[in-house]
Amino acid sequence: MNPAKNEKPRKVFGSICQEAEARRNAFKEAPVPKIHIGMATCGIASGALETKKAFIEVLAERNIDARIHSVGCIGHCYAEPVVIIDNPGFPPIFYHQVTPGKAKMLVKSYLEKGDPLFEHVLGAMEENDLIPPVSDFPRFNLEKRVVMEKCGLIDPEDIYDYIAEGGYSALVKALELPPEEIVTEVKNSGLRGRGGAGFPTGKKWEFALEAGKQDKIVICNADEGDPGAYMDRTILESNPHQVIEGMAICAYAVGARKAFFYVRAEYPLAVKIVSKAIQQAKEIGLLGKGILGTQFDLEIEVFQGSGAFVCGEETALIQSIEGKRGMPQYRPPYPVQKGFMEQPTVINNVKTFASIPPILGNGAVWYRGIGTENSPGTAIFSVVGDVVHAGLVEIPMGVTLRTLIFDICGGVPNKREFKAVQIGGPSGGCLPPDFLDTPIDFDSLTGAGAMMGSGGMVVMDEDTCMVDVARYFLDFTQKESCGKCTFCRIGTRHLLNTLERLTKGEGREEDLEQLRVIGEDIKDGSLCGLGKTAPNPVITSLMYFRGEYEAHIREKRCPAGMCRPLTAYYIDLDRCARGCDACVGCCPVEAIFTTKNRKKGVDQSLCVKCGECMVACPTEYNAVIKVSPPDLAPVIERPVDD
Amino acid sequence: MVKLLVDNIEVEVDEGKNLLQACLDNDIYIPNLCYIDGINRVSASCRLCFVDIEGVDQPVTSCTVRVEEGMVVKTDTPPVRRLQRTALQLLLSVHVVDCGHCPANKKCELQRIARFLKIGLKPKRLEQFLKEPGIDTDHPFLDYYPNRCVLCGRCVHVCRNSRERSFLAFARRGFDTIISFYGENEAPDLSCGDCFACVEICPVGALVPKEKEVP
Ligand SMILES: Cc1cc2nc3c(=O)[nH]c(=O)nc-3n(C[C@H](O)[C@H](O)[C@H](O)COP(=O)(O)O)c2cc1C
Secondary structure, eight states, rough: OOGGGTHHHHHHHHHHHHHHHEEEEEEEHHHSOOOEESSSSSHHTTHHHHHHHHHHHHHTTTTTTOOEEOOOOOOSGGGOOOOOOOTTSSEEEEOOOOOOOHHHHHIIIHHHHHHOGGGEEEEEEOOOSSSOOOGSSSHTTTOOOOSSSTTTTTTTTTTHHHHTTTTTHHHHHHHHHOOOHHHHHHHHHOOOOOTTTTOBHHHHHHHHHHOSSSSSEEEEEEEHHHHHHOOHHHHHHHHHHHHHHHHHHHHHHTTEEEEEEETTTTOOOHHHHHHHHHHHHHHHHBBBBGGGSSSOBBBEEEEOOOOGGGGGGGHHHHHHHHSOOOOOOSSSSSSTOOOOSSOEEEEEEEHHHHHHHHHHHHHHHHHSSOSSSSSSSEEEEEEESTTTTTTEHHHHHHHBBHIIIIIISOOTTTTOOEEEEESGGGGSSEEEEGGOBBBOOOHHHHHTTOOOOEEEEEEETTOOOOOHHHHHHHHHHHHHOOOOOOOOOIHOOOOOOHHHHTTTTTTOTTTHHHHHHHHEEEHHHSHHHHHHHTEEEEHHHHOOHHHHHHHHIIIIOOTTOOOGGOOEEEEEETSSSOOOOHHHHHHHTEEEEOOSOEEEEOOOOOOOOOOOHHHHHHHOOOEEEEEESSSGOOOOOTTTTT | EEEEEEETEEEEEEEBBBHHHHHHHHOOOOOOSOOOOOOSSSEEEEEEOOEETOSSSSSSEGGOOOOOOOOOEEEEHHHHHHHHHHHHHHHHHTSOOOGGGGGGTOOHHHHHHHHHHTTTSOOOSSSSOOOHHHSSSOOEEEEEEEETTTOOOOOHHHHHHHHHHHHHHSSSGGOOEETTTTTTTOOOOGGGGGOOOHHHHHHSSSSSEEOOOOO
16 A cells, blocks of 8 residues: 555545534533433443433423433443533532432432532542542542543444544554554554453564565454453443554554454444444444545454353454354464464454554553553453452553552452452462562563453452362363363363362362372463463462362361351350341251250251351341351250250 | 484474474374374364474474474473373373273274373373263264264364365363264254265274164
C-alpha cells in the first residue's frame, strides 16, 4: 500500500466526527437530567434491567423529562447495579446498589426535590464543593485507566459515543503512516501480549509484516476461559470499538484484509454487542471496503467458540475456526508463520488490541511512562473471592499485590486473615502472605511461581483449604484437557486422583513426592501450554503450604476445616440452651437429637456436615462447634428411647 | 546431505529431514507411537521420542526437529529417559494389560517400548484407571477397545488420507477422550467399507476387525 495515497482519511473522518460531536452536544446540553446505568452482564446479573425499568416507569409516572443512557461496566462489581446521575446544577453522582426501590426514591427526592440522598452516594465523578469526589478513594485514585478509560461511561451500542470521546482517531493517524512505522511504534512502546505469555506485540507484528506480500489474517482472542476471569468480556460489552480499532490498526500495519473475533458462545451479550459494533463501523466506512476513502479493506467476522478452555490456546483456536476439533498443534510453525489456512496470522488478546489506540494516539514514549521497564503499561485484573471491593481493576504494572488487594480492593472482609492469592487461573499459582510485596509485572510474578495469566485473581481467606483449591483447579484442567498428549491427558488424572484422596483423608505419605515428581514431568513433557502449566497450582501450594498437605495425610486434619470428610460438628452442652430447637429444624438429614436434659446432640453417623446448624444456632449461644479431625468431637449418646 | 552426531555415531542424512526419521533410518531406535513418516504436520502427541540436543537445555521431541549440519544428539540421557519412562508408565496406567487375549501380542509397540526402556508392563508406581465401557461395538466391521488405545491418532490420519475425510475422530475431553466411529457423520458410516487401514496402522490392538458371523 502506498502511504502517499492515504491523505484522505482525515478529511473523510472529519465529517464523521462532526456528526458524533453534534449528537454528543445535543445529549450533553439538553437541560434535563441524564441517568447512566451500567448494563453489562455483571450489572444485569445484579438487577440493572429491573432498575432501568423502574427509572422509566417512575419518570413517566412523575412526568419528568430525563435521558436514560445505557453504558457498559465501570468495573465496580461490588457496587452493582451502578448508576451515575448527571442532574443539571449538580456534579455527576455515582450511586451504588441501585435497586428498583432506590431508583424510585432517587427520582422523587433528587430529580424532583433536589435532595441527592447522601446516604446512597458513593461519590461525585468530578471535583465540587458539595460531595466528596470518588477520586478521594483508593479504589479509584490508585487505578490507571488506559484500556478501560471509557468503560462504563459510553454506550457500547453507539459508535458515535466512542467517536465523540476521541475514538477511531488513532486509526486515522495510522492510515497516514507507512505500516513499518506503526510496527516500530508498537515495538517501541514495549507492549507485551495480555493473553498470558507476555510476548512482545510489536515483534509479533513485525514477523507478520516481514512475511511478505501474501494475505495475512488477524484474530482477536476473546475465548477467556479461566474460572473467575471476566476482563475481556467486560471490555467487549463496555467498549467494543476500542478493540475493533486496535484490530484495524493491526490489519493495516501487517497487511491483512480479513480478521476474526473469536468470542465464546457463553458470552451472548458480548457477541451481540461486538456484532453490532462491527456493523456500525461498516455503515460509516470505518470497516469494509476502502476504509475512510483509502485502499485499505478489512472484513471482521465474529466466530463463536463453543467454550472449551483449550480453544484459547492459539493453535487450537485456529483449528477451531477451521472447523476442526480444537486441539493444540506443535509450534513452530507459529501462527504468525503459518496460521489460519496456512496464512501468516497475528493473534492477540482483547486487552492487547485495546491498548493499541491509546499507544498510537499518545505515542510509545507516553506508554512507556506507565508501568515498569520490562512490563510497560497497565494490567487489568478481575479481583474476586474473599475481598471487599471485588471487580475489575486496571493498575499500572509494578504496583504490589498488597496495594492491589488491601488498598485498592479493601482487603479481606469479615475480619478474616488473608491466606493466599491465586493468580493466573488454572495455569497460575497460589502465593502466601510472604509474597504480598511482589510487584505485579510479567517477570516478578513468574519468578514467584505464579503467572500474570490473562488477569484472573482470586483472593482467599483463612477458611480456604489449599489442598482443596489445588484439587479444584486440577479438576478443571483435567476436564478441559483436549486429550491429545499423554502427559496432560493421563498425568493430570493421576494428580487429581491423589488430591481427591487427600481431601478425603485417604492420603499416603508417599503422595507428596509423587505429586511433585509427576507434576514436574507433566510440566516438562506436555505438548502445549495447558499441560505445561496445569501442575502449577499443585506445585506452588506444595511449596508454600506443605504443612497443610501433611496435616491432611498425617493427622487426617484439614486446617481450614473445609474438607468435609475431615471435619465434624458437635454441640457444646455447656453453651446449648435448654429447649431451643433452632438447629433441629434446619438439619436436612435429621441428625440432631434431644438429650435427656433437653439439650441437643449430633448423630455423627447421620451428619452430612453441611454446617447449617452452625448458622442456625443463635449467636448468643454459639453452641455448634466445628472440629478437624472429626474424632475430636466428643461422643454424645442419643437417648435410647429417642 | 548433512552430518550429525547421534550417540557419538556420525550419520549422514538429507538436509531438513525429520530427526526421528533420520535416527530410525540409521538403526538408532527412539521410542515413538504417534509418528507417521511423510506427514505434513506431525502430531507430537505421544511424548515418547524425546532426545537431548546440544545447546538446547531441555529434552525435545525428535519428531518435531529438522536435522541441521553438526547437530549433536543424545538419545539416552537421564532426563530423556525420565520423561520417556513417565510417559510410558502413564500410558500403561490406563491400559488393560491382558496381552494373552490381545491380537497385538508380540507385535505390540507398547511391549516393545517397555522392553526397550526396561519397564514392567504393570508399573507399581501408579494406580490404574480404566474407561467404561471397555469396548465399543457400534461399527459394522470393527470393534474398538478404549483401554488398549494409546490415542496416537494414526487411525484418524490414515482414514482421512485414504478418503479425504475421516470416518474416525477423537471424541470427548480429558481422560475420557476416545476414538469415535462417528467421525464427521451422524451414525457409523456403512460406506466405510473394510479397508482396515486403521487396523493395520494401530500400534497396539485397539481396533480389531469384527469376527465374521458364521451363518
Ligand atoms: C490453555 C491455554 C488457554 C489460553 N487461553 C487464552 C485466552 O482465553 N485468551 C487469550 O487471549 N489467550 C489465551 N491463551 C494464550 C494464547 O495461546 C496466545 O498466546 C494469545 O492469544 C496471544 O495473544 P497476546 O500476545 O496478545 O497475549 C491461552 C493459552 C493456553 C495454553
